[in-house]
Amino acid sequence: MPAVSYRIIAIDGPAASGKSSVARALAARLGFVYVNSGAFYRAITWSLLQRGIDPNDHAAIAQMIGATQIGCDLKENQSRVHIGGVDPVDHLRDDPVNRAVSAVSAVPEVRKIVTEKMRSYAQLHNLVVEGRDIGSVVFPETPFKFYIDASPEVRTRRRAAEGQRDEIATRDRVDSSRRASPLVRAAEAHVIDSSNLTIDGVVGEIVAQLKRKGLHEV
Ligand code: C5P
Numbered sequence: 001m002p003a004v005s006y007r008i009i010a011i012d013g014p015a016a017s018g019k020s021s022v023a024r025a026l027a028a029r030l031g032f033v034y035v036n037s038g039a040f041y042r043a044i045t046w047s048l049l050q051r052g053i054d055p056n057d058h059a060a061i062a063q064m065i066g067a068t069q070i071g072c073d074l075k076e077n078q079s080r081v082h083i084g085g086v087d088p089v090d091h092l093r094d095d096p097v098n099r100a101v102s103a104v105s106a107v108p109e110v111r112k113i114v115t116e117k118m119r120s121y122a123q124l125h126n127l128v129v130e131g132r133d134i135g136s137v138v139f140p141e142t143p144f145k146f147y148i149d150a151s152p153e154v155r156t157r158r159r160a161a162e163g164q165r166d167e168i169a170t171r172d173r174v175d176s177s178r179r180a181s182p183l184v185r186a187a188e189a190h191v192i193d194s195s196n197l198t199i200d201g202v203v204g205e206i207v208a209q210l211k212r213k214g215l216h217e218v
Pocket of ligand 1: 132134
């Protein structure tokens with residue numbers, strides 16, 4: 001039997017670049033599953049904060065990862081994470097999670113488990129996956145890689161408009177400078193500056209690129 005290979009569209013970029021909205025809209029348009037890798041890093045962060053673990057204590061975090069059940073499934077064609085049997089969706093953007101998530105995501109054991117979960121989705125579905133290391137590390141073999149950026153001013157304004165307290169410059173600095181799978185532009189990624197574009201505008205540009213690259217579903 002021929003191997004089934006699913007399509008993976010990788011979308012990376014810094015905080016508040018617009019990639020979540022774009023990835024969700026693109027997945028809906030193509031009928032692909034939308035996978036939000038940041039939600040997994042956030043869920044792990046929420047869980048360890050609940051347990052009183054210091055987000056800078058790598059050894060304690062690694063131990064917790066080994067001892068905690070992390071599950072993933074789909075809800076309405078979107079990824080969903082469970083941690084220790086709980087769905088933490090309502091807490092993923094809490095201020096303490098925003099503050100601690102970059103430190104937690106720098107821990108290699110955390111990255112390993114989230115990468116495994118991302119790849120498990122690719123066993124069964126066509127995907128639009130968003131994050132920081134999707135094109136560079138999680139799915140380096142996919143030909144469909146995008147990097148979405150926006151000016152720091154626009155990104156700060158977007159977060160504020162969402163009513164969130166989120167030190168995006170600090171997160172970006174930690175995410176870009178960590179040793180394990182830092183935020184980078186994959187060499188072959190198509191870069192889109194979303195500063196002056198609507199979500200539909202960015203989706204349109206991605207779809208045009210996908211057509212050029214021979215993706216038949218679009
Ligand atoms: O995408 P979002 O802003 O929700 O991601 C939250 C945090 O999770 C990021 O600041 C980063 O530290 C981490 N992350 C990561 N790798 C990914 C996705 C998110 O390190 N692929």
